[in-house]
Amino acid sequence: MKYVLHRKSNCKKIKIRVVEGVVCVSAPFTVSKKIIDDFVQEQEAWIKNQLDKNTQSKENDLICLLGNEYRLHYINQKMCYVDGHDVYMYSDKVLIQKFLKQNAKKYIDLRFEFFCEQLHIHDISLQYGFYKSKWGSCTPSKHKICFNVNLIFMPLEFIDAIILHELAHLYHLNHSKDFYDLLCTWMPNYKEIMKENKKLPIPKLY
Ligand SMILES: [Zn+2]
Structure with missing residues (x-):
């Protein structure tokens, strides 16, 4: 080998x-x-x-987007879209990333707003990117939180857990006991959710 x-x-x-x-x-x-x-x-x-x-996704694979399962089809028109229980993709990194980012952002923006309202948090700007080794990051001094677009492939409760994780960093920068105590008051099953989903593979669409 x-x-x-x-x-x-x-x-x-x-x-x-x-x-x-x-x-x-x-x-x-x-x-x-x-x-x-x-x-x-x-x-x-x-x-x-x-x-x-890590192998490349192929025709008819089932992929999960924002908690729903779709059958994957590669098409030769230059577009990516969902129709019913199918997702159609033109095999091009830029187009696929744009599609994933738009859809991740649409959902996560709303969910983020929901939590901010509940927790009385204001004026945080969001960014989205494709990161290899992190689901999100938080820069309290800049009022900025970043999310990994690949969250789109994860269960919705996992996305919630990551949103709350980054929001908790507004109060505690590190991963101290205080940090987890706060996080667990917001989401008592946080640790179980992380553990259950840790090993889910990210599909390789491009
Ligand atoms: Zn963290």
Whole structure:
């Protein structure tokens, strides 16, 4: 199996990660290539499973958008749209991202407004982007919150949890006990929701 090897002085064990279809292995300098190869070999089933999660979406796949399931179709007209239980997409990154962003924004903006009203929070501006390793971020000094457009693929309760997570950062910048205490007064099952949905894969539409 092909992999990218990083030797690290501060690492004690061999570790494998799969990042966007690439198998990355980090290992201490003291471990031989043979031992690393054997280790990777042993983990092959897990690695293949991780790689599968990352494969390109295809015709007739079921994908979830804002809590609803749609059958995916790739079309040759330059547009993306939903019709009934089907979603039609032209296979172009820019067009697909625009479609996802518009639809994520339409829903999350409203949901965000709803929570702000409930919690008496005002004047926060929202931004949307495609981020690899975060669902959102909050910059209280700039009254700004960012959301990952990929939230569109997640269950609605998970989207709520992320909105509330970022709103709680207006009061506590870090992930301290106070932060989670506040968050859990707003959403008592916050931790369960995060745990349940942590491993949901994001479809690769482009
Ligand atoms: Zn946070």
